[in-house]
Amino acid sequence: MAPETKSNKAVVYAAPGSSKTSIQYLDVPVPSDGxxxxxxxxxxxxxxxxxVCLQSWALLPFPTQQGQVGGHEGVGEVIGHGPGVTEPSIGTRVGIKWLADVCNTCPSCLENDDNTCTKQKISGYYTPGTFQQYVVTSASYATPIPDGIDSAAAAPILCAGLTVYSGLQKAGAKPGDWVVISGGGGGLGHLAVQYASRVMGLRVIAIDGSSKEALCKECGCEEFLDFMEHTDEELEDKVKKIANNGRGADAVLVVSAANKSYEQGLKLLKPQGTMVCIGMPEGTPVPIQSAYPARITTQQFRIIGSAIGNRREALEALDFAARGLVKCHYSLKKMEDLTQIFDEMTAGKLQGRVVLDLS
Ligand SMILES: [Zn+2]
Ligand SMILES: [Zn+2]
Incomplete structure (x- = not known):
């Protein structure tokens, strides 16, 4: 039996283009086939x-709808099945990611690249997301949450953790290699520092503002550089002094959404190094001036884009967190706080991650 209707508390985007949100009581959705x-x-x-709320991404194909329920790092318990569905069983804890579902049959899906599936459904953008108490989602695509991690701590692993874990896999770095995490103290960055140092055996140089230094060091970085205190040339000089006897880092992971971080990134790499592009700059797209062909050719750089990750990587990222190797630093907030959270995020004031308590 589905719970009674209009008892689904949700926080919706009240005026897309602004950070305005409002609490609404919606129908409890009914699961359909699958x-x-x-x-x-x-x-x-x-x-x-x-x-999505601010409509600040040039790459989103359609305007965000008023009344959209956002959110894509949701954790909860299965309480109902659509027709014919038996798994995951009632009571199982599952997570919902940025991709709520994919088609499983298109060429991208067959290459295990869910992110470019042409029929993907995005949680919190045209598909009702996880800023609500009840959600319907794909039985086969929901992510099982392992024991050993509480639901609040698991939630950010579903996007932030998965994204940086997948990006680090693509960096091609091996234990003992130096990796620069640009934006190391943010929601993604502090997890990247932990996966890099504690899971993959990499040596981490974190770059961020001075207020994030303590967090970055707690997460396992060996060296911290304050981008506010140094010019680009000084940062380059310092990274090269630290890494590989003056040659530079083996890999740079840009998780910051600042165009400037991409501009700096290549300057910190050693020849044949890899820059992994993860942070999504907002507004009008800006080319990376330092990434001109002659330079990439002679230095034999690899520049790789990475967006979220696949289902297997999600299970792996969660497993490391459940085993205690990676811990998300988060603060619990109420659904009513979402606009304020967005405003603080815009101002760059958040440390670690914010998790909404949906009860
Ligand atoms: Zn597909
Ligand atoms: Zn996300």
């Missing part, structure tokens, strides 16, 4: 939610 009904307890708040 779907499960999930009673959510927690949802992380991601920078991408802000991008």
């Amino acid at each position: 779907q499960i009904l999930v009673k959510l307890t927690h949802s992380g708040v991601c920078h991408s939610d802000l991008g």
Whole structure:
């Protein structure tokens, strides 16, 4: 039996283009073929939610709809099945990611690249997301949450953790290699520093503002550089002094959404190094001036884009967190706080991650 209607508390985007949100009581959705009904307890708040709410991403194909329920880092318990669905069983904890579902049959899906599936459904953008108490989602695509991690701590792993874990896999770095994490103290960055140092055996140089230094060091970086205190040339000089006897870092992971971080990134790499592009700059797209062909050719750089990650990587990222190797630093907030959270995110004031308590 589905719970009674209009008892689904949600926070919706009240005026897309601004950070205005409002609390609404919606119908409890009914799962259809292939779907499960999930009673959510927690949802992380991601920078991408802000991008959807503010419509600040040039790459989103359609305007965000008024009344959209955002959110894509949701954790909860299966409480209902659509017709014919038996798994995951009632009571199982599951997570919902940026991609709520994919088609499983297109060429991208067959290459295990869910992110470019042409029929993908994005949680919190045209598909009702996880800033609500009840959500229906794909029975086969929902992510099982392992024991050993509480739901609030698991939520940010579903996007932030998965995204940086997948990006680090693509960096091609091996234990002992130096990696620069640009934006190391943010929601993604502090997880990247931990996956890099504690899971993959990499040596981490974190770059961020001085207020993030303590967090970055706690997360396992060996060296911290304050980008506010140094010019680009000084940063380059310092990274090269630290890494590989003056040659530079083996890899640079840009998780910051600042165009400037990309501009700096290549300057910090050693020849044949890899820059992994993860942070999504907002507004009008800006080319990376330092990434001109003659330079990439002679230095034999690799520049790789990475967006979220696949299902296997999600399970791996969660497993490391459940085993205690990676811990998300988060603060619990109420659904009513979402606009304020978005405004603080815009101002760059957040440390670590914010998780909404949906109860
Ligand atoms: Zn996200
Ligand atoms: Zn597909």
